[in-house]
Amino acid sequence: MHDLADRLDRLCRLLGGGELARRAREYGVAEHLERVLGAVRDGTDPERVRADLEALDEGFARHGIDGLTTRTRAYPRLSGTVGHPVLRGWVCPATHRCSRFTQHDTGTPGGDAGPVCEALGTPLVWVEIEL
Structure with missing residues (x-):
């Protein structure tokens, strides 16, 4: 605590x-x-x-703002489940990435139809992060 x-x-x-x-x-x-x-x-x-x-x-x-008064939160695994939850979305393609993350639901992973980085004019990179 x-x-x-x-x-x-x-x-x-x-x-x-x-x-x-x-x-x-x-x-x-x-x-x-x-x-x-x-x-x-x-x-x-x-x-x-x-x-x-x-x-x-x-x-x-409940409205997407986690850790209001805490720094981080841990989510214990539900008994009877295996693996870890996976966070999927698009991130900045730059070498020195900004903090942009979006779960934009159009396009396909690695495809050209996903969201675009306006600074570089290139598609964001699809990532799957195991929590």
């Missing part, structure tokens, strides 16, 4: 500009954010804060 202070640090850094609060309302977890902020002001029970941070992280993860 990540240290509570580290998680609150990450949350505080994301609060500027109001986007975090807007998305929390949009994702139905605004009450958890408000409780965490209230706890920071009032010094509420750390376990209650942890529970609200978990709920906040889960609410954002």
Whole structure:
């Protein structure tokens, strides 16, 4: 479990500009954010804060934003399954790659119909990453 202070640090850094609060309302977890902020002001029970941070992280993860207050997440294998999940998508073709990753669903792996790198004018590279 990540240290509570580290998680609150990450949350505080994301609060500027109001986007975090807007998305929390949009994702139905605004009450958890408000409780965490209230706890920071009032010094509420750390376990209650942890529970609200978990709920906040889960609410954002359901909308594709994982690890809101944690750095990384591990997904344990379901008993009875074999292998590892595979992340498939397109990445930058440059020697010094940018961080672009897309799961664009048109085209074929290695084909010319996939998404294109605008900087190089060449197709992105299809990758399959075993998690």
